[in-house]
Amino acid sequence: MNDLALGTGGIGATLRRLSPLTNYLWLAALVILPNALLFGTSFLKSDGGVLVYGGTGANYSRTLGSDTVQLLILRTIGSAFVAALFACPLAFYVSRYMKRWKVLAVMLVVVPLWISLLMRVFAWQIILGENGGLNSFFVPGWLLAEPSTAFLYSRYEVIVALAYRAISYVFVSSYTALERVPQSLIEASQDSGARRWHTFCNVVWPRSKQGLAIGFALAFLLAVGDYITPSMVGGLDGTMLGMVIASQLGMAGNWPLGAAQAVVLIIAVGLVLGAIFWMARSRGILQFVDAGPGAELRAPETLRDHLVQWAVRIAVLLPYLFLYLPLIIIMVFSFNASQIQTLPLQGFTLKWDASLWGDQNLIDALQRTLIVALTTVALSVVVGIAFAMVFAYGDLRFSRLLQSGLAISVAIPRIVLGISIVIAAQLVGIKPGIWRVIIGHMTFVMPVVMLIIVNRLQRLDPSYVQTSLDLGADYGRTFRYVLIPMIRTAVLGGTLLGFTLSVDEVTATLFLTGNEPTLPIHIWNRMRFGFTPSVNAIFTLIGGVSIALVMIATAIIGRDRSKVEI
Amino acid sequence: MRSADSEPLLRLENVSKSYGTYRALQPTTLSVNEGEFFSLLGPSGCGKTTTLRIIAGFDIPTGGTVHLAGHDISRTPPNLRDTNTVFQSHALFPHMTAAENVAYPLKMKKVPAAEIRPRVTEAIGQVEMSKFAERLPHEMSSGQRQRVALARAIVGRPRVFLLDEPLGALDLRLREQMQHVLVHLQRRIGTTFVYVTHDQGEALSMSDRIAVMRAGRLQQLASLRDLYYQPANSIVAGFIRKSNVISGTVATYAGRTVLQSGPLAIPMADRAAKPKAALRYEAMAVGPEADRSDIAFDATIEDALFLGDKVEVTLDLGGARLAAMAPSQRDSQFRPGDRTWAGFHSRDLVPLDE
Numbered sequence: 043m044n045d046l047a048l049g050t051g052g053i054g055a056t057l058r059r060l061s062p063l064t065n066y067l068w069l070a071a072l073v074i075l076p077n078a079l080l081f082g083t084s085f086l087k088s089d090g091g092v093l094v095y096g097g098t099g100a101n102y103s104r105t106l107g108s109d110t111v112q113l114l115i116l117r118t119i120g121s122a123f124v125a126a127l128f129a130c131p132l133a134f135y136v137s138r139y140m141k142r143w144k145v146l147a148v149m150l151v152v153v154p155l156w157i158s159l160l161m162r163v164f165a166w167q168i169i170l171g172e173n174g175g176l177n178s179f180f181v182p183g184w185l186l187a188e189p190s191t192a193f194l195y196s197r198y199e200v201i202v203a204l205a206y207r208a209i210s211y212v213f214v215s216s217y218t219a220l221e222r223v224p225q226s227l228i229e230a231s232q233d234s235g236a237r238r239w240h241t242f243c244n245v246v247w248p249r250s251k252q253g254l255a256i257g258f259a260l261a262f263l264l265a266v267g268d269y270i271t272p273s274m275v276g277g278l279d280g281t282m283l284g285m286v287i288a289s290q291l292g293m294a295g296n297w298p299l300g301a302a303q304a305v306v307l308i309i310a311v312g313l314v315l316g317a318i319f320w321m322a323r324s325r326g327i328l329q330f331v332d333a334g335p336g337a338e339l340r341a342p343e344t345l346r347d348h349l350v351q352w353a354v355r356i357a358v359l360l361p362y363l364f365l366y367l368p369l370i371i372i373m374v375f376s377f378n379a380s381q382i383q384t385l386p387l388q389g390f391t392l393k394w395d396a397s398l399w400g401d402q403n404l405i406d407a408l409q410r411t412l413i414v415a416l417t418t419v420a421l422s423v424v425v426g427i428a429f430a431m432v433f434a435y436g437d438l439r440f441s442r443l444l445q446s447g448l449a450i451s452v453a454i455p456r457i458v459l460g461i462s463i464v465i466a467a468q469l470v471g472i473k474p475g476i477w478r479v480i481i482g483h484m485t486f487v488m489p490v491v492m493l494i495i496v497n498r499l500q501r502l503d504p505s506y507v508q509t510s511l512d513l514g515a516d517y518g519r520t521f522r523y524v525l526i527p528m529i530r531t532a533v534l535g536g537t538l539l540g541f542t543l544s545v546d547e548v549t550a551t552l553f554l555t556g557n558e559p560t561l562p563i564h565i566w567n568r569m570r571f572g573f574t575p576s577v578n579a580i581f582t583l584i585g586g587v588s589i590a591l592v593m594i595a596t597a598i599i600g601r602d603r604s605k606v607e608i
Numbered sequence: 609m610r611s612a613d614s615e616p617l618l619r620l621e622n623v624s625k626s627y628g629t630y631r632a633l634q635p636t637t638l639s640v641n642e643g644e645f646f647s648l649l650g651p652s653g654c655g656k657t658t659t660l661r662i663i664a665g666f667d668i669p670t671g672g673t674v675h676l677a678g679h680d681i682s683r684t685p686p687n688l689r690d691t692n693t694v695f696q697s698h699a700l701f702p703h704m705t706a707a708e709n710v711a712y713p714l715k716m717k718k719v720p721a722a723e724i725r726p727r728v729t730e731a732i733g734q735v736e737m738s739k740f741a742e743r744l745p746h747e748m749s750s751g752q753r754q755r756v757a758l759a760r761a762i763v764g765r766p767r768v769f770l771l772d773e774p775l776g777a778l779d780l781r782l783r784e785q786m787q788h789v790l791v792h793l794q795r796r797i798g799t800t801f802v803y804v805t806h807d808q809g810e811a812l813s814m815s816d817r818i819a820v821m822r823a824g825r826l827q828q829l830a831s832l833r834d835l836y837y838q839p840a841n842s843i844v845a846g847f848i849r850k851s852n853v854i855s856g857t858v859a860t861y862a863g864r865t866v867l868q869s870g871p872l873a874i875p876m877a878d879r880a881a882k883p884k885a886a887l888r889y890e891a892m893a894v895g896p897e898a899d900r901s902d903i904a905f906d907a908t909i910e911d912a913l914f915l916g917d918k919v920e921v922t923l924d925l926g927g928a929r930l931a932a933m934a935p936s937q938r939d940s941q942f943r944p945g946d947r948t949w950a951g952f953h954s955r956d957l958v959p960l961d962e
Contacts, residue, residue, distance in 0.1 A: 226699035229666050232686040233693045234713035235764065244712070248703045326702035327746040329753075 062436065062444075065429055069447050072485045076462035077308075077454075083465055084302035101302030111303075114283040115266070115310055117201065122212075122261035124205035128361045129212035130254065134246075135358050137220035148217065154365050155210045156588045159546050160562055161581035163274045164569060165368030166203040200282060203275045204268060206368070208261030209361065215260065219253020220246070224330065248324050255322030259315050266311055267455025269549050270566070283307055284457045284549065291461060291553065301465075304458040311455060369585065375578045404580070407564035414476060414560055415544040418483040419491075422540050423533060425484075426491035433492075434499035449493060451485040459485060460550030467554075474556025482554045483544045490543065491536035498532035499525075542588070615678065617642040617800055618663065618768055623672035625658050632658045634825045635672060640768070640802060645794055645814055647803045649847070650821035656804045657772060659821070663802060664770050665689045677767060687716070692761040693770040698753045700745040706732065706756045707741040713764040731763035732756070734793060751782040755789065762797060771803045790814060812848075820844045836888075841961045845886035850920075852887045852930050853960070867957075870928035874903060875954060882959040891956035892932030894921050894948055901951030912942035923950055 084101055105111065129151075136147045154162065223246055231241040265271075269284035287307065290300030433445055451459060463482045472478050506528065510520040526533075548562045555563050569577055616639035625633040633655040640646045648656035661667040663674060665686035673682045681689055692713065700709050710731050714724045732741050735755035745753055754774060761769060771790075775783045791814050794801050803815065812818065812832050820827045820835065820843070828840040839845035842853045856869030858876075866873040867885060874885075898904045907923040907930075919936045922929060932950065934942070942948070 224697065224699065226695045226697050227701060229664075229686065230693070230695060230699040230701070230760075231712070231716075232666075233664060233691070234760070235687045235716040236712075237687055237716075240716055245701060248701075324703050326704070326744045328702045329746050330697040330699075 062432060064425075065432060065444055065448065068425070068429075068488075069444065072481070073447060073451055076459075076466040076485075079465045079469060080301050080458070080462040081305055083298055084305050086298040086301075099302070101299045102306070104299060105303050105306050110286065111283065111306060111310060114286070115314065117282065118204070118262055118265045119314070121201040121204035121265045122208060122258050124201055125208035125212045125261045126216075126254065126258055128205070128364060129209045129257070130216050131357050132361045133213050133217040133220055135354065137217050148214075150362060151210050151213045151365065153589060154369065156542055156591070157369060157585045158562065158581060158588070159207065159270065159548060160565055160569070161372060161585060162207060162368060163203060163271045164577065164581065165372045166199070166206060166271075167274050199275050200272045203271050204265040204282075205261075206364065207268075207271065208264055209365065211260040211264070212254070212257035213361075215257030216250060216254045219250035219256075222253075222328070223249045224328070249328070251322045252319075252324060255318050259318050262314060262318070263311065263453060263455060266307065267457045267459075267549060269457050269552070274569070284455070287457055287461070288552075297461075297465075300461060304461055307455060308458055311453075315453070372578055373582050373585075401576075404561075404564060407559050407561045410476060410558055411545055411561040414479050414483060415541050417480050418487050418544045419537055419540045421480075422484055422488040422491045423537055426488050426495055426536060427529075427533065429488075429492045430495035430499055433496050434502075445493075445496070449489045452489050456486075456547070456549040457553075460553035463550070464553050474554065475558045478554040478556070479551055479560065482550050483547060486550075487540040487543055491533075491540050494532050494536040494539070495529055498529045502528060538591075545588075616640060617644075617677055618802070619675040620659070620663070621673050621675070623659070623662055623669045623674060625655075625662060625667060626670045631824055633662075633669075636826050637672075638819055638826060638829055640800060642800055643798050644816045645801045645803065647805060647812075647815040647818045648821060649805055649812075649818050650827075651806055651847070653823075654806075654821040655824040656806075656819075656821050658824075660693075660770055660772055660802065660804045663768065664691055664693050690767040691770055692764055692766040692768075693772060694754075694757050694761045694774040696773045696776055698745075698750075698757040698774075700753055700757055700760070702745050705742050705744055706737060706748070706752075706759075709745075709756055710759045710763050713760060717764060727763055731759040734762065734796070735759045735789060751778055751786065754778060754782075754786060758789070758793065762793065762799070765797075765799075767800065769799045769801050771801065773805050773807075776805075776807075787814065820847060822847075837958070839886055839958055839960070842884060842886060845888075845958065845960060850889045850931070850933070852889070852892075853884065854887060854928075854930075854957075855884045858883055871926050872905070872928055874957060876957070876959070882961070884960040886958045886960055887930070887952060887956060889920065889931050889933035890918075892923075892930060892934075892950060892952050894923070894932045894934045894942070894950050896949070898949045898951035902953050904949060904951030907948055907950045909942050909944055909946045909948055911944055923948070 085099065087100065132151070136144060140147055227245050227249070228241055231245045236244065265282070267284050268282065269288045272282035272285050273288075283303075287300050287303045290296045290303060429448070433441055454462075460482065463478070463485065467474075467478050467481065472481065502525075506524055507520055510524040511517075515523065546562060547560075548566060551560055551563055552566070559567065565577060565580060618640040620636060620638050622635040622637055623633065624631070624635045636655075636659065648659055650656045658667060662669050665681070665684060665688075669682055673680050675681065676690060700706075701712065704712065707728055710728045711724050714727060719727070729738070729741075732738055735758050737752060737755050737759065740748060740752055740756075743752075745756070748756070757774070761771075774790075775786050778786060790801075794814075815832060817829060817831055818835055819829045822843045828835060828844045830838070830840075835844060835848045839848060839851075845851040845853065854867065854869045854872070854874070856867050856872075859866055859868045859873075861868070861873050864875050866875050867883070876885075893901050905925060907925050909921060910924045910929070911922040913920040914936065917936060919934050919942055921932045921934055921942050923932060930950070
């Protein structure tokens, strides 16, 4: 651990006495209990609406009896592959060859992350959906994304929509990894006589495959627990695992079977993630930093050079087209006067936007969303900072294990998370509604905030704290005047990320809200039971507001960075 | 070493490099002979690394041409050039062992596998790293990594061996060790070395010729001896060794040409008279030894820095200030405020161009 002793007085002692306890409490109440209950439930059976012990693994044999799980896992992996296919070449190009427009190029890929998941999925329904009717128009768009002819039409749609959601994640993680490949390594390879392809295989790939694996794992995780996307664009053949499980809890009402499926899902996810990271393992530790990537593009000379240049341009533009076309369509339709979503447009109107203000249910839902998000984030930040301080400065055993234990909720598919929280909340007596949602959201928001802050604290030179103590500040004031200002950016980043995570959560929230829907759930219900173009208007407004928020936050973080970069 | 008048191995003609409007390297012409230990010396930002990168092929010159053994290689990509580089950061591939790193250039050049093994063993042996061949870079010390980087660069038997401040990251002891390794290596394999450094000590002792650079411009290209005794300008004079730069006006005084600088009037030969001259610290004598100087004067000791074998003494000449490097002796002490006798030989005064 850190050799920075926090001494016997003030905040150090307080932290050491109290916090490991609360860390363990959190782990027990919000990680172990729900999952243990889920595991227990999977051995029950539903007998006339009452749950009784169902003997040995009847639910499991039923789950594993069919090859559905296998098929659906493969399908999910397929979607992650498609995402990687779009994201990786782009990440490579942006990282290695872009200079002036680099930041913009990265931002443009990341921005869709802050746009409501529902909105993005909905856009795909318009484009590819069974009654979308725009298929032919976008043939060039999806032809290029075709992973295999083995997938039938509507399965294939789901895969594209899931891939669409995952692109930004795969891009960010592989881009970050590529940025960390020192230019001198690439030059050393060229200098040794390696051609571009060999440099890529022998140097760039081994150094960046772990980053890609993280992105790929994220894409897989998002897709595997997704219930929204397949039910919106999948049709009958486009079923995914999340839907199978959700139907057991909803329509079929067979919770034990759903729980068993969820447990199988967790294990399958564990195996897949394990396999991904096993394949991406690499040896050696990079021990120096020099300039990041920055290759000089040689001006094209021959015809072949020109052709290559054009191919590259198209490969770079395609992902952006893929990312933004759906969003633009939504915006266009939100101003369309027609009741039906077809081209040609029927003229410009603001009536759908105007209609939102008279909708009391919508306003209630929005209010709930904000209450949930603000409470979740506020609690998560306080708890996250406290926990992070313990991990960074506290003297506790099994620190790494405890940290992973707390973080595991992030890696559990949302649908499983939702179910397990419901079971636990039921047992403890927390009614469906806002508090259930807040607790559910905290299970995955807090670890994210905590990990960001732990990371920041661990990179912080301990001598700052020592200096402050040396200069006569006590622990409290050191925390207040030295640590807080230095982790401010991390806290702000965690807050922002936590906020967007909470506001946009649908899958787990669906199981937690009861009769008090949050905004995404309200929209979700609306989209399922009768469509009005006002949905487009909501999305456009949400999209605009979230992008504005992101811009402001980026500006704040950017300004802060220039002052404190250690 | 071949005679200097034969065709140079490496020739840069009016090579320049600009980044946007910033001129990193002014048009520069220089040539390196076969088997020569050639150094590019200068402070950071002087254009020395840019020059090296242009030779290696990492940067494409904005203007001018690079010739290697008579061929224009200005636009040849680095992987097709017969040059190998030792990087400042050593740039060993972290996921490959020492032996794999050294084998890499051979594999890339499609050398038959049977030939690779003995050549790797030989190259690793030459840098005395045989015991560590199977280690990964992070399992080695920084000195060991630097040796492996050397081995990786020599194993391909390049025509020109490029070194970009390879000792910069090492501590003093390791640097001295590595200097010996380098000199030894160069004698044994006889390859042409182009060595980039900002440190006077390490490059000077090893080089046949040194190009002193500053602000993207080649200041002087000469042997160490010439740089030392005949610096072309105050930049070179200041960079090679600690020197006083005396600037003033050329005047005639009692029928003789003198350089008038504050209270000093230094007699100079008519033809060499310039308003600026350099005087190395160690050319100044302080104390009784000044008696033998042909120019001597009375001065006040302003400051004295004890450096072990030497003492750096700053002298006040009633307005002008000169520094001297005097040998240190157990008994004699230079105390600030003391009056002393100081002087130098006028032949040690080097007129400067600018």
